[in-house]
Amino acid sequence: MGKKSLTVLIISWLAAFDLTGQIVKTELTIKDVSGKSIKPFSEAKPSVLIFTTYDCPVANKMVPEIRHIANSYQGRINFLLVYTDPDTSQNELTTHRKDFGLNEITSILDSKHNLVKATGAEITPEAVIVKKGKVLYRGRINNFYEDFGKPRRVVTQHDLRDAITAVLSGKKVPQPKGECIGCYIPKLK
Amino acid sequence: MYRMLYPKIEMKKILIVLVFTVLHIEAKEVTFTEHVAPIIFQNCTSCHRPGESGPFKLMNYNDVSKRGKLIARVTEDRVMPPWHAQKGSIKFHGDRSLSDTQITTINKWVETGMPEGDPSKLPNLPKFVTGWQLGEPDLVVKMAEPFPVPAAGRDIYRSFVVPLNLPKDKWLKAIEFRPDARTVVHHCLFSYDTTGEARRLDKREKSPGFRRMRRQGTGIGQLGGWAAGGQPNKLPEDLAWRLPSNADLVLAMHYHPSGKPEKDQSSIGLYFTDQPPKTAFTGLQLPPVFGALSGIYIPAGEKAYTVRDSFTLPIDVEAFAVSAHAHYLGKKLSMNATLPNGKQLNLLNIPDWDFSWQEQYHFEEFINLPKGTKLESTVVWDNSSSNPNNPSVPPKPVRWGPESEDEMGSLTLLCRPGKGESFSTLTSLYRKHISETGVRTARQRAGRIRENNIDDRLNAFFKRTDRNGNGKIELDEAPNWMKASFARSDTNRDKTLDFGELKAATERLRNRNR
Numbered sequence: 001m002g003k004k005s006l007t008v009l010i011i012s013w014l015a016a017f018d019l020t021g022q023i024v025k026t027e028l029t030i031k032d033v034s035g036k037s038i039k040p041f042s043e044a045k046p047s048v049l050i051f052t053t054y055d056c057p058v059a060n061k062m063v064p065e066i067r068h069i070a071n072s073y074q075g076r077i078n079f080l081l082v083y084t085d086p087d088t089s090q091n092e093l094t095t096h097r098k099d100f101g102l103n104e105i106t107s108i109l110d111s112k113h114n115l116v117k118a119t120g121a122e123i124t125p126e127a128v129i130v131k132k133g134k135v136l137y138r139g140r141i142n143n144f145y146e147d148f149g150k151p152r153r154v155v156t157q158h159d160l161r162d163a164i165t166a167v168l169s170g171k172k173v174p175q176p177k178g179e180c181i182g183c184y185i186p187k188l189k
Numbered sequence: 190m191y192r193m194l195y196p197k198i199e200m201k202k203i204l205i206v207l208v209f210t211v212l213h214i215e216a217k218e219v220t221f222t223e224h225v226a227p228i229i230f231q232n233c234t235s236c237h238r239p240g241e242s243g244p245f246k247l248m249n250y251n252d253v254s255k256r257g258k259l260i261a262r263v264t265e266d267r268v269m270p271p272w273h274a275q276k277g278s279i280k281f282h283g284d285r286s287l288s289d290t291q292i293t294t295i296n297k298w299v300e301t302g303m304p305e306g307d308p309s310k311l312p313n314l315p316k317f318v319t320g321w322q323l324g325e326p327d328l329v330v331k332m333a334e335p336f337p338v339p340a341a342g343r344d345i346y347r348s349f350v351v352p353l354n355l356p357k358d359k360w361l362k363a364i365e366f367r368p369d370a371r372t373v374v375h376h377c378l379f380s381y382d383t384t385g386e387a388r389r390l391d392k393r394e395k396s397p398g399f400r401r402m403r404r405q406g407t408g409i410g411q412l413g414g415w416a417a418g419g420q421p422n423k424l425p426e427d428l429a430w431r432l433p434s435n436a437d438l439v440l441a442m443h444y445h446p447s448g449k450p451e452k453d454q455s456s457i458g459l460y461f462t463d464q465p466p467k468t469a470f471t472g473l474q475l476p477p478v479f480g481a482l483s484g485i486y487i488p489a490g491e492k493a494y495t496v497r498d499s500f501t502l503p504i505d506v507e508a509f510a511v512s513a514h515a516h517y518l519g520k521k522l523s524m525n526a527t528l529p530n531g532k533q534l535n536l537l538n539i540p541d542w543d544f545s546w547q548e549q550y551h552f553e554e555f556i557n558l559p560k561g562t563k564l565e566s567t568v569v570w571d572n573s574s575s576n577p578n579n580p581s582v583p584p585k586p587v588r589w590g591p592e593s594e595d596e597m598g599s600l601t602l603l604c605r606p607g608k609g610e611s612f613s614t615l616t617s618l619y620r621k622h623i624s625e626t627g628v629r630t631a632r633q634r635a636g637r638i639r640e641n642n643i644d645d646r647l648n649a650f651f652k653r654t655d656r657n658g659n660g661k662i663e664l665d666e667a668p669n670w671m672k673a674s675f676a677r678s679d680t681n682r683d684k685t686l687d688f689g690e691l692k693a694a695t696e697r698l699r700n701r702n703r
Binding site for chain 1 (some may be wrong): 244245251254255256257258259262263266268269271340341343372446447448449517543577578579580581582
């Protein structure tokens with residue numbers, strides 16, 4: 001590998017990671033799916049956002065883990081499920097939340113990609129942790145998917161759980177150990 | 190000299206072709222309507238449309254451009270369309286894999302911003318058949334009751350018996366499977382049972398279905414299978430399975446939890462013919478009995494455990510399909526034929542085996558394999574921790590067995606005798622091959638045991654019995670003959686046997702027998 005391509009590689013690598021530490025506006029107010037106004041980033045508690053769509057099979061297979069995380073850190077984090085496909089109908093949203101047992105989880109239809117842009121999320125199911133207006137973690141939930149079409153039989157790394165635990169105990173936040181596999185969030189037209 | 194030159198010329202040729210392909214694509218804009226839609230509509234939309242297995246539809250510009258980046262990636266990785274046989278000289282019926290040029294076109298389109306192009310150039314969607322792909326079946330049967338599949342957890346393997354109540358023996362041309370809960374049904378293998386075993390097993394268990402058929406052999410027969418994305422095939426020409434009037438259909442299903450609880454009650458269509466076939470056909474399985482006689486023992490951590498088998502054809506045959514079977518740890522499966530004139534034919538090569546996509550590969554045309562052709566199969570397993578499919582973390586030694594966490598491995602060539610050839614010569618010689626495989630393995634095993642000293646044997650037994658790998662044998666891990674003396678051997682009373690305790694017990698036994 002030439003020196004130049006190495007430099008390019010390093011720069012692109014830095015660019016990919018530079019969204020961690022990104023600042024988000026804590027005063028941002030949006031409506032959740034029930035029409036209630038919420039401030040996703042304003043609370044003293046850290047926010048954990050999971051980006052999804054109703055029809056991404058990789059994200060859907062992760063739902064049991066998403067529910068597990070929402071339940072096990074209940075009260076200690078501000079947990080939000082963010083639907084990113086602007087074409088999602090009200091009916092698709094309601095059916096998905098009911099079928100997958102997600103009615104208890106605060107959900108947002110981010111049709112204008114306010115949260116996608118604020119956090120830099122690119123993939124479903126990607127997780128972002130924000131505390132005091134700062135992005136502390138962005139990446140995969142765990143290593144269930146090694147690659148496209150290659151789910152693991154046994155999950156051996158729980159990247160998001162480890163990161164949340166670190167944030168809650170004020171420790172250095174470990175970054176994802178591998179690529180986030182899933183569906184790409186399409187850019188708005 | 191010739192050998193040295195040959196690859197160079199080939200490379201040059203390839204380069205020229207590549208340059209021209211690239212120039213050709215560079216020359217004009219790649220658009221959806223003109224270039225990408227034909228690829229997607231022909232190869233993806235049959236599953237990616239409402240009512241079929243694909244998780245979302247790919248039927249117009251909006252559907253495809255929204256997922257453009259994903260499509261580019263999964264086609265480049267050859268994860269989609271699902272097709273695991275490598276392209277070779279033999280053409281398969283219903284080959285869904287894309288060509289390199291098609292993949293390049295999709296990539297180029299995504300890289301250049303996914304332009305839609307001239308709407309007048311958009312091809313029509315192919316006329317997809319809704320419902321039964323092979324037409325209205327002669328008999329439609331359904332699982333007796335819905336089977337619940339939970340939202341999460343490990344994959345589920347479950348068998349179901351479906352009585353057919355045929356008025357008389359029938360000639361069966363094809364089975365078409367219509368999955369009910371499409372997101373969770375991954376594959377289904379069909380067999381028939383005239384022994385009543387399936388009904389007995391079904392009655393014994395409370396929840397719908399039963400774990401699996403135990404018996405094989407007389408009265409039980411395999412009838413192919415279905416995997417998500419696969420198209421049903423009729424047996425070629427006049428070939429047909431004989432289905433006895435007292436046969437029950439047995440479905441061995443593989444379910445994948447999808448994230449939401451589901452209930453599955455799939456349907457099966459059967460297609461009969463009144464015309465009896467002129468010849469019978471058979472499956473030549475190498476190694477035989479899914480590898481049961483090949484002494485499969487895959488050490489923990491072993492990256493490429495390999496079993497080979499070969500069989501020389503005693504008559505001319507005409508082959509029409511090939512299939513492969515292994516469990517999670519399977520990595521590479523291939524079958525080659527060396528014809529008497531030295532010509533090599535690669536009948537099937539699966540370089541990256543995926544347990545989830547069981548499929549029978551039908552050749553586009555019958556392949557003539559003359560008497561004296563040597564069939565060779567190779568099965569490679571990867572029992573290292575770097576195999577994401579490994580169900581054990583850390584890896585454990587694995588033996589042959591019917592459970593999905595045991596291993597099996599073999600390739601099966603379906604063929605009929607050539608014109609004027611004797612079917613029984615083929616089948617009796619193949620049966621001889623089965624028994625010889627068993628005898629050879631038994632001899633090798635006996636030889637190994639004589640060579641090893643007693644400690645090695647005890648060690649091996651301990652490792653094998655300690656299924657959870659915690660360095661102790663729990664009561665439920667102990668074989669029945671050991672359970673009776675378990676408490677006596679457990680000298681430190683911790684309800685487990687460590688290696689020292691096992692060794693002491695063995696010594697005691699040996700002294701007593703002296």
